[in-house]
Amino acid sequence: MQAQKLRDTKYEKGFLAKGQKTGVWEYYGYTPSGEKVVLQRYDYDQHRLLYFRPGPDITCHTEVSPGKWSYVRPDQPPLFIGSEVALAEYTSRMVYPPAAQAQNIQGKVVVSFMIDTLGHLSNYRLVQRIGGGCDEEALRVARTLPEQWVPARMGRRAVAVEYELPLNFRLAQP
Incomplete structure (x- = not known):
């Protein structure tokens, strides 16, 4: 089993394995009122967009x-x-x-x-x-x-x- 490291910043959250993004990552943005919202959810293992905020x-x-x-x-x-x-x-x-x-x-x-x-x-x-x-x-x-x-x-x-x-x-x- 390879070690995974969580990266959790103001704009993204997901796991890294050997320096590469793996699994499902979420990408964030902020509304004019400062509310944190998910802009995208992307699965790096499946190379597939799961969600995007219109x-x-x-x-x-x-x-x-x-x-x-x-x-x-x-x-x-x-x-x-x-x-x-x-x-x-x-x-x-x-x-x-x-x-x-x-x-x-x-x-x-x-x-x-x-x-x-x-x-x-x-x-x-x-x-x-x-x-x-x-x-x-x-x-x-x-x-x-x-x-x-x-x-x-x-x-x-x-x-x-x-x-x-x-x-x-x-x-x-x-």
Whole structure:
């Protein structure tokens, strides 16, 4: 029997075995009033999403049938395993380009990529740019995201979607 270690933080709870997540994990978020709520429940042994807390309705560019794409609201949007909190942790690794800082460039860069029916990422492209090296940095960060996505679903079937990831560049106020 291998030793398991419980990880219980503000945002996640589950067991680790040899440094890998195992069994069912819960991922948490907080309501505006500060109430702790379960955002996702994921079974790492079965590689299966057990529960997700519905958020706002999201319209995605979705492959509704082979080769036919349309903007629709999937029954289940694509989900980053660990919730938006974990996704934000990865995107916080952006490095503000010195050229952009020197030119006081701030704003939002939007990177689009496809999440296929298996949760794999591809076709990265810039949808909204601000320059100064920020666009390249946003694209670099998007390309380093781990492939821990649960694909979108229409009914019982997984569907490919084009996902738009906004990344904000803000200079610290003196």
